[in-house]
Amino acid sequence: MTTIHVAGGIGRAPTAMAAYDAALADANLHNYNLVAVSSVIPADATIDVVDTAPNLGPAGNRLTVVEGKSVAGPDDDAETVATAIAWATGPGPGLFYEASGTDPEAVEREARRGLDAGCELREWEITDRDVLVSSVAADSEGYTAAVVLAAYGDSEPIC
Numbered sequence: 147m148t149t150i151h152v153a154g155g156i157g158r159a160p161t162a163m164a165a166y167d168a169a170l171a172d173a174n175l176h177n178y179n180l181v182a183v184s185s186v187i188p189a190d191a192t193i194d195v196v197d198t199a200p201n202l203g204p205a206g207n208r209l210t211v212v213e214g215k216s217v218a219g220p221d222d223d224a225e226t227v228a229t230a231i232a233w234a235t236g237p238g239p240g241l242f243y244e245a246s247g248t249d250p251e252a253v254e255r256e257a258r259r260g261l262d263a264g265c266e267l268r269e270w271e272i273t274d275r276d277v278l279v280s281s282v283a284a285d286s287e288g289y290t291a292a293v294v295l296a297a298y299g300d301s302e303p304i305c
Contacts, residue, residue, distance in 0.1 A: 148191045152231060153199045154280030154294040162217045165289035169215075169280075173293060174198040178209035178301050185212060185264065187240035191298070193233060195278060199297055207301030214244035214257075214294040218284045224248045228281035231294045232257035234264075236271040242296055250281040 153175065157168025170176035187193070202209060214229035229246040230253045241264045245256035254277055265272050280292040 148188060148299045150187065150191050150193050150299070151199045151202070151297045152193060152195045152233070152278055152294065153197065153297070154278055154292070156280060156282040157291045158285045158288055160288050162219060162289045162291070165291040166215065166217055166293070169291040169293040172198070173295060174200070175209070175211070175295055175297060177205035178202070178207055179304055180211050180213065180295075181208055182213055183210055183298070185242045187233065187235060187242060189239045193235060193276075195276075199295075202297060202299075203301030206304060208304045209301040210298040212242040212244065212296040214246055214280070215291070216246035217289060217291040218248070219289045220285070220287055222284070224284045226250065226281055227284050227290045227292045228253040228279060229292045229294050230254050230257040230277055230279040231296055232261040232275065232277040233296070234261055234272045234275045236273045238270050240270070240272065241265060241268075244294070250279050253281070254279050
């Protein structure tokens with residue numbers, strides 16, 4: 147059985163990439179090569195929402211994730227940076243949906259609406275739904291990032 151760890155993070159730095167890296171560090175997912183997948187949760191997986199992800203293997207390994215990400219800079223005129231991942235599970239497979247923006251409540255609503263639409267496309271029994279939102283006040287002088295990641299199992303060697 148695979149455990150999918152869901153964690154959020156925030157970061158501030160002088161560049162967009164450095165702010166994103168700092169947000170990944172806040173979630174303890176900064177030392178992996180992230181490989182993004184779309185949205186399907188395997189039937190045998192369990193979801194574990196954590197403040198920070200546990201050690202999932204050596205630095206430099208490949209880690210499969212679903213990722214919500216939002217980054218704003220000093221010229222973006224954003225007061226808040228927000229992202230979310232919503233998920234639906236049941237006795238079979240499930241789904242993740244992500245959304246990003248500048249209003250945490252709107253981001254959560256969008257993630258939930260997308261999830262509802264995705265569930266409507268499938269004939270799966272869905273019994274549980276949840277969402278994790280990560281948001282932070284934007285830095286008017288630098289870059290600000292918010293992330294939520296669903297990390298699938300342990301990392302694997304990249305080569």
